[in-house]
Amino acid sequence: MLKLEKNVILIATGLLLTMLALLTYSIFGLNIKLPGCVTTAAAFTQGEIIRKTDSLYEVHVVAKMWAFEPQLIKVKPNTTLDIYLASQDVNHGFQIENTNVNLMAVPGAINYARVTLREPGIYHIVCHEYCGVGHQNMSAAIVVGDEIEQSGNSIPLAENQGSLGKNLFNSKGCVACHSIDGNPGAGPSFKGLYGRKEKMSDGQIISVDDNYIRESIRDPAAKVVSTFQAVMPKLPVTDDEIKELISYIKTLEAK
Numbered sequence: 001m002l003k004l005e006k007n008v009i010l011i012a013t014g015l016l017l018t019m020l021a022l023l024t025y026s027i028f029g030l031n032i033k034l035p036g037c038v039t040t041a042a043a044f045t046q047g048e049i050i051r052k053t054d055s056l057y058e059v060h061v062v063a064k065m066w067a068f069e070p071q072l073i074k075v076k077p078n079t080t081l082d083i084y085l086a087s088q089d090v091n092h093g094f095q096i097e098n099t100n101v102n103l104m105a106v107p108g109a110i111n112y113a114r115v116t117l118r119e120p121g122i123y124h125i126v127c128h129e130y131c132g133v134g135h136q137n138m139s140a141a142i143v144v145g146d147e148i149e150q151s152g153n154s155i156p157l158a159e160n161q162g163s164l165g166k167n168l169f170n171s172k173g174c175v176a177c178h179s180i181d182g183n184p185g186a187g188p189s190f191k192g193l194y195g196r197k198e199k200m201s202d203g204q205i206i207s208v209d210d211n212y213i214r215e216s217i218r219d220p221a222a223k224v225v226s227t228f229q230a231v232m233p234k235l236p237v238t239d240d241e242i243k244e245l246i247s248y249i250k251t252l253e254a255k
């Protein structure tokens with residue numbers, strides 16, 4: 001073998017070893033943290049409306065089965081919105097009616113659009129990508145008006161959302177199996193549910209109240225209405241959220 005060839009091999013091996021050594025040092029010696037997925041960054045895990053100036057807002061929108069967060073954004077006319085869109089689960093669409101904003105919410109990515117809303121009115125936001133059984137209920141809105149109270153940092157999200165219980169009904173997935181129009185799905189319809197007498201699979205008759213609904217969410221298999229199967233999963237819902245869901249169910253009267 002030529003001396004030159006030997007030298008080349010030696011230098012190449014040397015460089016390779018140096019690179020590996022530097023890599024090992026940077027991982028363990030310098031304690032460098034590798035960046036995670038952008039959508040797991042705290043700023044993009046929940047909806048937020050940030051008022052930059054009176055006419056400029058930054059809005060973090062989180063899409064998830066089957067709701068947008070925030071559900072309602074209120075601003076004055078001639079407001080510019082910088083919208084950052086993330087998804088917590090699957091692909092969703094995000095289209096703002098009467099504007100040219102048409103984004104996809106893609107898991108693992110943040111998508112951005114800027115829009116200036118000059119005219120007063122209600123700008124509906126719809127999901128235009130089929131994302132499961134609750135897809136057709138997935139919507140939000142921007143209300144633009146002079147007299148309205150504007151959204152902003154100081155307004156808690158819950159207050160900003162009209163009906164929190166209804167939002168939970170969609171976002172927690174209840175909508176997948178429980179209708180609100182009286183038609184049975186995989187589970188009983190929520191229309192007129194509150195106060196109704198239901199026959200359980202063991203023959204027992206139960207009148208639907210707060211306790212029954214709470215138990216049905218916490219332990220779905222405990223008491224199942226006789227004409228249905230025990231297919232409901234345990235959902236991650238807090239006690240406060242259950243209260244909101246119950247007050248929403250109470251509004252769905254039978255008539």
Ligand code: CUA
Nearest residue numbers: 092127129131
């Ligand atoms: Cu989200 Cu369709």
